[in-house]
Amino acid sequence: MRILFSFFAVIALALIAYAGVKIANLQFLFGVVIPYIAIAIFILGFIYRVLKWGSSPVPFRIPTTCGQQESLSWIKQNKIENPSSASGVVIRMALEVLLFRSLFRNLKTQLKEGKLVYGEAKWLWLAGLAFHWSFLIIFVRHFRFFLQNTPSFIKTIEGLDSFLQVGVPLLYMTDIVLLGAVTYLFLRRVFIPQVNYISLAADYFPLFLILGIASSGVVMRYFYKVHIVGVKELAMGLVTLSPVIPQGVGVMFYIHLFLICTLLAYFPLSKLMHMGGVFLSPTRNMANNSRRARHINPWNYPVHIHTYEEYENDFREKMKKAGIPVEKE
Amino acid sequence: MKIYDGGKILVGLIIFIALFASPFYLNMGKAVAKPELKFDTPEIQQMEKETGKKQCVEPKEFMRAEHMQILNNWRDEVIRSGNRDEIVILGHKYDKSLQNGCMKCHSNKKDFCDKCHNYMAVQPYCWRCHIAPKEKQS
Structure with a gap:
C-alpha cells in the first residue's frame, strides 16, 4: 500500500507533465513558472529549516564517541573519533559527510541458535555512498546546461564519467551506478522485514521520484531523444531571468523537469533535509571538551540565591540564643 | 528567534546557496546566443541548384x-564488416564516410559541427583520428 501509493504518485506526476505539455500545451507553466516556484520553495524552505534547527539550544556536549577521549598525558587520545579540538571535529565531520563514517559502523543483529549475534552490514553503506556520489556527479555535470561557458572542471568530470566510451552518446558510468544503487535501496526496504516494517510512504516516495528522474534522464539521453540545444536555451533563459520556450523540445524533457521541480519543492518538507541536517548533527559536530570548558545551559532562568549573609540576617537573634557563632554581631 | x-550556520548556508544558485550570477553580463548553423557551403549550393x-x-x-548513432553504425559497417556501399537517396550518392561523406557537403566544421558541440x-572524439577539413579562420 505504502509502496503502491508512492509509485502511483510519481506516475501521476509524470502523467500530469505529459498531459500538461502534450495535450494542454502549457509549456510556459511547466518550463518556466513551476521551475521558478520550485527553486524558491527549495531555497527559502531550506533556509527556514536550518534556522529552525539552529534555534534549538544544544546546552551540553554529547560525547557519543567511538574512541578514547582526551585524558591523562600517558593515555593515547583518539583525536578523530573523540576530538577535543575544532580541527578534530572538522576531520570527523568530513569523514561523516563525505564517507558516511557512522553508517560504516552499521551492524546486523540476528538470533542464531538462541544467541544474539552481531555481524557486519556494509551493503547499505556501499549503496548509500554509491548513490550519493553518483547523484552529486550527475548534478554537477548538469551545470553544462546552465553556464554559457562551461568550466573546464565540469568537462573533466564529464570526460571521466564517460571514460569507458560505450556507445553514442557516450554512456555515463554514474547513470548506471545511480540506477543500480537506488534500486538496491528500494529492494532492501521491500525484502528486509525489519526495514520493511518501519518504511513509510515518505521513504518510498523520494526513492521512486529519484528513480523517475534518473530514468527519464536516461531515456532522454540514450533512447527517446529530445532537442538538446532547445533544452539548453530553456535552461539559460531560466538562469538569465529572460525565459524562453524553444519549439519542439520533446515531452520527455518536461516530464524530467517536472519531476525535478517536485523533488526541489518536496525537499525542505521531507527527510531529504538530511542534506543540511548532517552538518547539524549534535553528536558529530561538537568537540568533547565537557571537562575543560564550562557550558552554560541557555534556558537557565535567573534563580534567587539565598546567601549565607541573608540567612544570618534572618536568624541572627535565634542563633545567638542557641549559642551558634555568627559572623556579624 | x-x-x-549562528555565525557558523550562516557561513554554511551562504556557501550552499552560492554554489546552488551560481548559474544565476555567473551568467550575468554574458551574451546568450543560441547556435545558428550554416548550410551554404559550395557543395550544398550546388546540390540545391541541381535537385x-x-x-x-x-x-x-x-x-x-x-547523427552520432548513424556515424557509429557506419563505422561498424565499414571498419568491421567492410561494407562501404554508398547511400543513394533521390538519385544523390553519399559516401558512407565522415571525411568523404558528411564533411564533403558540411565542409564548414566551425559553422556546423562546432556550433552546437561548443x-x-x-567533446566528440571524431577528430582524434579523423582529419578535420581545412577552412578559413573566421
Missing part, C-alpha cells in the same frame, strides 16, 4: 538527434 552558533532542395541522408529532426560543451 536566537540562533545558536532543387537541400537533402541529407535523413530528415533534419532525425539527423539532429541521431554550445552544449560536448
Whole structure:
C-alpha cells in the first residue's frame, strides 16, 4: 500500500507533465513558472529549516564517541573519533559527510541458535555512498546546461564519467551506478522485514521520484531523444531571468523537469533535509571538551540565591540564643 | 528567534546557496546566443541548384538527434564488416564516410559541427583520428 501509493504518485506526476505539455500545451507553466516556484520553495524552505534547527539550544556536549577521549598525558587520545579540538571535529565531520563514517559502523543483529549475534552490514553503506556520489556527479555535470561557458572542471568530470566510451552518446558510468544503487535501496526496504516494517510512504516516495528522474534522464539521453540545444536555451533563459520556450523540445524533457521541480519543492518538507541536517548533527559536530570548558545551559532562568549573609540576617537573634557563632554581631 | 552558533550556520548556508544558485550570477553580463548553423557551403549550393532542395541522408529532426548513432553504425559497417556501399537517396550518392561523406557537403566544421558541440560543451572524439577539413579562420 505504502509502496503502491508512492509509485502511483510519481506516475501521476509524470502523467500530469505529459498531459500538461502534450495535450494542454502549457509549456510556459511547466518550463518556466513551476521551475521558478520550485527553486524558491527549495531555497527559502531550506533556509527556514536550518534556522529552525539552529534555534534549538544544544546546552551540553554529547560525547557519543567511538574512541578514547582526551585524558591523562600517558593515555593515547583518539583525536578523530573523540576530538577535543575544532580541527578534530572538522576531520570527523568530513569523514561523516563525505564517507558516511557512522553508517560504516552499521551492524546486523540476528538470533542464531538462541544467541544474539552481531555481524557486519556494509551493503547499505556501499549503496548509500554509491548513490550519493553518483547523484552529486550527475548534478554537477548538469551545470553544462546552465553556464554559457562551461568550466573546464565540469568537462573533466564529464570526460571521466564517460571514460569507458560505450556507445553514442557516450554512456555515463554514474547513470548506471545511480540506477543500480537506488534500486538496491528500494529492494532492501521491500525484502528486509525489519526495514520493511518501519518504511513509510515518505521513504518510498523520494526513492521512486529519484528513480523517475534518473530514468527519464536516461531515456532522454540514450533512447527517446529530445532537442538538446532547445533544452539548453530553456535552461539559460531560466538562469538569465529572460525565459524562453524553444519549439519542439520533446515531452520527455518536461516530464524530467517536472519531476525535478517536485523533488526541489518536496525537499525542505521531507527527510531529504538530511542534506543540511548532517552538518547539524549534535553528536558529530561538537568537540568533547565537557571537562575543560564550562557550558552554560541557555534556558537557565535567573534563580534567587539565598546567601549565607541573608540567612544570618534572618536568624541572627535565634542563633545567638542557641549559642551558634555568627559572623556579624 | 536566537540562533545558536549562528555565525557558523550562516557561513554554511551562504556557501550552499552560492554554489546552488551560481548559474544565476555567473551568467550575468554574458551574451546568450543560441547556435545558428550554416548550410551554404559550395557543395550544398550546388546540390540545391541541381535537385532543387537541400537533402541529407535523413530528415533534419532525425539527423539532429541521431547523427552520432548513424556515424557509429557506419563505422561498424565499414571498419568491421567492410561494407562501404554508398547511400543513394533521390538519385544523390553519399559516401558512407565522415571525411568523404558528411564533411564533403558540411565542409564548414566551425559553422556546423562546432556550433552546437561548443554550445552544449560536448567533446566528440571524431577528430582524434579523423582529419578535420581545412577552412578559413573566421
